[in-house]
Amino acid sequence: MTQWGFTVDLERCVGCQSCVIACKVENGTPPGIHWMKVLEREEGEFPYAKRTFTPVRCNHCENPPCARACPTGAIKKREDGVVVVDQDLCIGTMSCMTACPYYVPYRWDGDGGYFGAELTPYEAEKYARFKPGTAQKCHFCYHRLDQGRPPACVEACPADALNYGDRDDPDSRINVLLREKKHFRPKEELGTGPRLFYLTGKGGGTISGGGSR
Template identity: 45%
Template sequence: MTRYVMVVDLRRCIGCQTCTAACRHANATPPGVQWRKVLDVETGEFPDVRRSFVPVGCMHCGEPPCVEVCPSQATKKRADGLVTIDYDVCIGCGYCVVACPYQARDVVHKMDFAYNETASASEAMRADPKRVNVATKCTFCISRIDSAELSGLTPGVDPEVTPACVNSCITSAMAFGDRDDVNSNVSTLLRENQHFRMHEELGTDPGLYYLWDKT
C-alpha cells in the first residue's frame, strides 16, 4: 500500500512563509485563501520564551471527518491517502468546512484576484472557475503526484512530482513521501526523530507529522 504524508521539522522552520507563497503561485488561490499557512506560536513565560513556526493545511487524514459529513459524496479519500474534492459534485454546503478540526477548507463565491478584477498572467494560467461556490483545500499538488506513474518519478524525491510547498522550503524543513515504504525519506525521518500530529487524539489519523527532537 501507499500512504502519502508530509513531515515538517519544527527545528528548521523559520517562518519565512515561502511555502505559503509557493502554494499561492502554484494553485492561484484567491485573496484571503491560503491552503498552506504558517502559524506563529509563542510558548513559555518571560524571560524563557520560545517562538515556533508551524506550517498547517489539509492533513489528508486517514479517517477524514469531512468525508463523513459530505451529503453529495464529493469528498473522498483515495487509496494512497489523499483526500480529494470533486468540484463537479460538490454543492458548496460547507458541512466539511465545519467538520474539519484543522480549519483547512474554504468556500468562495466569486472569482477574485490579487490586485484587481483582472487576473495576472500567472493567475490566468492556474485559476480554475470550477473552484467557485464549492469547497476547496490543499490537494498535496495531486496533479503532480498523479503524473508520477507516467513519468516513473518518485513523489518526495523528484521535484517535478512533489508538492510545491516542499520544493520551495529554503531550510529543507518540509518532506513528502510514502509512509508505508520503510525506505522512504519520510519513514526515515519518523524513525529517527520524535514527532507528533495535530489533534491526533480525535482519531483522524492526520497525514502531516511534526518533528521536534531526536529519538
C-alpha cells in the same frame, strides 16, 4: 499501493513562508485562500521571548471528518490516500469546514482577484480551475506526485523542514525521519488519523497528545 505521508520538522522551520508562496504560485489559489499556512506563536517574556512557527495544511486524514460530513460525496480519498474535492459535486454547504478540526477547507465565492474585479492574465488562467461556491483545500499537489515530483511546498522549503514519502515503504525519507525523531500527529485523539507528522527532536518514538483537548 503508495500511501503518501508528510512530515514537518518543527525544529527546522524558520517561518520564512516559502511553502506558502510556493503553494500560491503552483496552484494559483484566489485571494484569502491559503492551502498552506504557517501559524505563529509567541512564547515566554523578554528577554527570553521567542517565536515558534507551525506549518499547517490538509492532513489527508485516514478517516477524514470532512468526507463524512459532506452531504454530496464531493470529498473523496484517492487510492494513494490523498483527499480531494470534486468541484462538480460540491454545493458549498461548508459542512466540511465545520467538521474539520484543523479548519483546513475554504469556500471561494468567486468574485475578484488580488488587484480588484479585473483579473490579471495569470489570475484568469489559474482561477478558471476553481468553481465558485465550492470547497477548496490542499490536494497534496497530486498532479506533481503523479509525475514523480514533490509537492511545491516541500520543494520550496529551504530548511528541509518539510518532507513527504510513502508510508508503506520502510526506507522512504519520512519513515527514516520518524524512526530518528520524536513525533506526534495533530489532534490524533479525535480519531481522524492524520497523515501528517510533526517532528520535534532527536530520539525517535511517538509523543502522545499534541492537541488542546
